[in-house]
Amino acid sequence: xxxxxxxxxxxxxxxxxxxxxxxxxxxxxxxxxxxxxxxxxxxxxxxxxxxxxxxxxxxxxxxxxxxxxxxxxxxxxxxxxxxxxxxxxxxxxxxxxxxxxxxxxxxxxxxxx
Amino acid sequence: xxxxxxxxxxxxxxxxxxxxxxxxxxxxxxxxxxxxxxxxxxxxxxxxxxxxxxxxxxxxxxxxxxxxxxxxxxxxxxxxxxxxxxxxxxxxxxxxxxxxxxxxxxxxxxxxxxxxx
Numbered sequence: 475x476x477x478x479x480x481x482x483x484x485x486x487x488x489x490x491x492x493x494x495x496x497x498x499x500x501x502x503x504x505x506x507x508x509x510x511x512x513x514x515x516x517x518x519x520x521x522x523x524x525x526x527x528x529x530x531x532x533x534x535x536x537x538x539x540x541x542x543x544x545x546x547x548x549x550x551x552x553x554x555x556x557x558x559x560x561x562x563x564x565x566x567x568x569x570x571x572x573x574x575x576x577x578x579x580x581x582x583x584x585x586x587x
Numbered sequence: 588x589x590x591x592x593x594x595x596x597x598x599x600x601x602x603x604x605x606x607x608x609x610x611x612x613x614x615x616x617x618x619x620x621x622x623x624x625x626x627x628x629x630x631x632x633x634x635x636x637x638x639x640x641x642x643x644x645x646x647x648x649x650x651x652x653x654x655x656x657x658x659x660x661x662x663x664x665x666x667x668x669x670x671x672x673x674x675x676x677x678x679x680x681x682x683x684x685x686x687x688x689x690x691x692x693x694x695x696x697x698x699x700x701x702x703x704x
Contacts, residue, residue: 517680520692520695523692574621
């Protein structure tokens with residue numbers, strides 16, 4: 475079936491470098507995408523979102539890029555810090571009015587000093 | 588920002604007993620809440636959608652008689668795991684959907700760790 479998937483299950487980044495986390499989606503009806511950060515033993519924390527009528531959105535130290543042509547979503551974290559170490563999930567709203575989300579597999583980001 | 592709480596944060600119970608988990612939206616009203624379960628090192632799996640004042644909608648493969656959901660008010664949804672067994676041990680997470688600015692963002696609770704002995 476259609477699903478959201480991630481290319482890299484684990485990403486090791488040196489402190490201060492930029493991180494790029496990728497996500498592929500296959501449902502062309504998806505119109506809303508969100509990135510969440512989950513620390514161990516905690517619930518997901520909203521980072522940034524983007525609608526399908528946009529291709530880029532920036533937040534504080536984070537940027538989300540959406541390429542609908544190739545159905546690709548990415549999260550860029552600038553100047554990665556130790557506190558950024560976590561699992562990052564992309565999620566897509568599969569076009570329903572209830573707001574049901576389908577989550578990707580997740581990427582573990584490890585920030586090294 | 589919007590805050591969602593869950594209670595309890597962790598619970599240990601004996602096999603065969605029932606456990607109730609509460610999910611509350613603290614500073615906004617949520618007409619829709621969602622329940623997920625998450626196994627270690629895995630992603631979140633949606634179990635059901637809870638709409639205030641109506642029956643919950645369960646995802647395929649989720650037993651509605653085992654996972655009872657009640658959404659009695661705009662700020663509270665409960666998940667009851669009935670006759671719990673060790674395979675029900677998991678991290679249960681709720682989310683609440685509220686209209687915040689331009690986004691229909693889902694805000695997640697901190698999760699409840701259920702261990703069934």
